[in-house]
Amino acid sequence: MGKAMRFLLMIGAAFGFTFGAMGVASAAECGSGYTCIWQNNDYGGDYNARSINSGDFSLNNAASSAGANGATCRTSRFYDGTGQSGSYFTLSSAQLVGSNYQDPNLSNGVGNDGAGINWDNRVSSYQFLNC
Ligand SMILES: [Ca+2]
Numbered sequence: 001m002g003k004a005m006r007f008l009l010m011i012g013a014a015f016g017f018t019f020g021a022m023g024v025a026s027a028a029e030c031g032s033g034y035t036c037i038w039q040n041n042d043y044g045g046d047y048n049a050r051s052i053n054s055g056d057f058s059l060n061n062a063a064s065s066a067g068a069n070g071a072t073c074r075t076s077r078f079y080d081g082t083g084q085s086g087s088y089f090t091l092s093s094a095q096l097v098g099s100n101y102q103d104p105n106l107s108n109g110v111g112n113d114g115a116g117i118n119w120d121n122r123v124s125s126y127q128f129l130n131c
Pocket residue numbers: 038039040041062063064120121
């Protein structure tokens with residue numbers, strides 16, 4: 001196991017414990033291979049994580065924060081419409097890219113392709129890309 005991976009696991013364990021103790025879902029809970037959305041800002045409230053190639057989130061038009069952690073796919077795309085339709089924004093995998101992989105407040109823009117756009121309570125579906 002590399003030094004960087006050990007560090008990430010340490011950080012993940014630390015955050016998991018801290019936020020777990022407070023009863024609040026944390027970004028660290030977007031596990032390896034998942035793409036994730038949360039009902040509230042700062043990764044709070046109801047949580048929906050998916051690991052299959054594409055589909056609809058059960059938390060529909062309610063997400064206020066998001067994260068991506070693809071295990072073999074470098075990016076995750078989040079769509080306004082169901083069935084991967086309409087406009088979208090893209091986040092990178094936390095473990096494969098390590099930057100631009102989460103956003104605590106979708107209302108003020110998200111990702112590079114969603115910059116400056118209000119994405120609050122709009123996400124309906126997702127797709128893993130660059131696999
Ligand atoms: Ca919301």
